Amino acid sequence: MFEKRKIAFFLPDMAGGGAERVQLAIMRHLVAAGHQVDLILAFGGGVLLPLVPPEVRIIELRAGRLGSSLVGLVRYLKAKKPWSLHAIMWPCTVLAVAAKMVARSNAKLLLSDHTFLSDHYASPRTRRILRLSMKALYPRAEHRVAVSKGAAADVAKLAGLSDSEVEVIYNPVDLPEVVAENAAARQQWQGASPRIISVGAFKAEKNHDLLIRAFARVVQRFPDARLVILGEGALRAHLEALRDDLGLGDKVRLPGFQLDPWPYLAGADLFVLSSDYEGMSLVLVEALHAGLKVVSTDCEAGPAELLQGGNYGRLSPVGDGAALARAMIEELETASDPGRQRVRASEITGRRNLERYEQLLAG
Numbered sequence: 001m002f003e004k005r006k007i008a009f010f011l012p013d014m015a016g017g018g019a020e021r022v023q024l025a026i027m028r029h030l031v032a033a034g035h036q037v038d039l040i041l042a043f044g045g046g047v048l049l050p051l052v053p054p055e056v057r058i059i060e061l062r063a064g065r066l067g068s069s070l071v072g073l074v075r076y077l078k079a080k081k082p083w084s085l086h087a088i089m090w091p092c093t094v095l096a097v098a099a100k101m102v103a104r105s106n107a108k109l110l111l112s113d114h115t116f117l118s119d120h121y122a123s124p125r126t127r128r129i130l131r132l133s134m135k136a137l138y139p140r141a142e143h144r145v146a147v148s149k150g151a152a153a154d155v156a157k158l159a160g161l162s163d164s165e166v167e168v169i170y171n172p173v174d175l176p177e178v179v180a181e182n183a184a185a186r187q188q189w190q191g192a193s194p195r196i197i198s199v200g201a202f203k204a205e206k207n208h209d210l211l212i213r214a215f216a217r218v219v220q221r222f223p224d225a226r227l228v229i230l231g232e233g234a235l236r237a238h239l240e241a242l243r244d245d246l247g248l249g250d251k252v253r254l255p256g257f258q259l260d261p262w263p264y265l266a267g268a269d270l271f272v273l274s275s276d277y278e279g280m281s282l283v284l285v286e287a288l289h290a291g292l293k294v295v296s297t298d299c300e301a302g303p304a305e306l307l308q309g310g311n312y313g314r315l316s317p318v319g320d321g322a323a324l325a326r327a328m329i330e331e332l333e334t335a336s337d338p339g340r341q342r343v344r345a346s347e348i349t350g351r352r353n354l355e356r357y358e359q360l361l362a363g
Contacts, residue, residue, distance in 0.1 A: 002035075006083050007086065020046065022114070091130075134159040145168075147280035173285055194269040195270070196268065196328065199283040211227070218329055230255065279302060
């Protein structure tokens with residue numbers, strides 16, 4: 001048990017990404033433990049905002065740019081004096097350190113990163129700012145967390161820290177006891193077999209382009225197969241055009257972002273992750289909990305760790321559509337043990353991870 005503390009979270013907004021969903025799980029745990037929780041959003045809004053526990057006080061800074069939120073964050077630290085501040089995702093992390101210094105706050109800082117930062121930013125200028133800011137400010141925080149061993153090693157290298165100064169905590173996530181289909185999910189599948197699913201924002205690093213091209217090869221082996229990709233983003237029109245150009249038509253469905261993906265996972269046979277890089281893929285854990293067969297690109301930094309080098313799903317080279325198609329076909333033709341997949345999901349996430357966050361934020 002810990003003393004009851006005032007704990008603040010700082011994010012850009014509550015968009016529908018994995019990092020934001022992880023914070024929901026942590027906030028729910030802290031509220032249940034009796035802590036006072038403030039959620040500070042640089043911009044405000046986001047599709048996950050309705051899921052924030054009602055006990056959490058939401059502070060929307062409404063900044064025009066992320067950097068402009070520094071003034072509001074300084075004011076918050078001076079006025080509300082939280083025990084700790086959890087800043088999620090660079091550059092929110094370095095803004096939090098700067099705000100603490102300007103405010104002369106005693107708040108303990110926990111910085112967490114949820115992706116493989118070295119691959120995340122394409123611009124040389126942004127990469128230079130990333131390295132310089134992390135080296136200058138990350139050592140000033142009390143705690144630094146990354147969501148996989150690979151991501152932690154990357155953070156340590158960028159920030160000029162030793163590996164021991166960046167802790168690995170796999171993403172905690174609320175795993176429902178029962179995973180069941182609903183009418184909306186059944187409508188997407190409509191008797192197709194096998195049923196293949198992926199979940200992720202329509203952005204370049206998720207490489208759904210690769211997945212759709214690989215699926216076109218899978219259909220040659222399984223003519224009644226269907227691929228459902230849950231997500232939304234700027235590349236929707238491109239993916240729809242690619243689907244139509246490949247003659248896949250109704251075999252590839254893009255029903256949009258789903259606040260509750262579990263009914264769709266419940267009806268699927270195979271989950272596929274086609275990313276060029278990840279931090280620690282939350283949807284891989286969810287797919288394991290749903291008992292699905294899994295195929296993933298062997299990207300930096302999380303999939304190989306989560307799947308134990310291929311013990312819980314097949315790993316395919318990044319960017320190789322033919323190899324990804326072969327892995328999908330082979331996995332579909334191999335018997336699986338859903339119970340074994342669920343055990344793995346419970347091993348790598350859950351209450352002990354939440355308790356470690358509480359220890360860092362309230363201890």
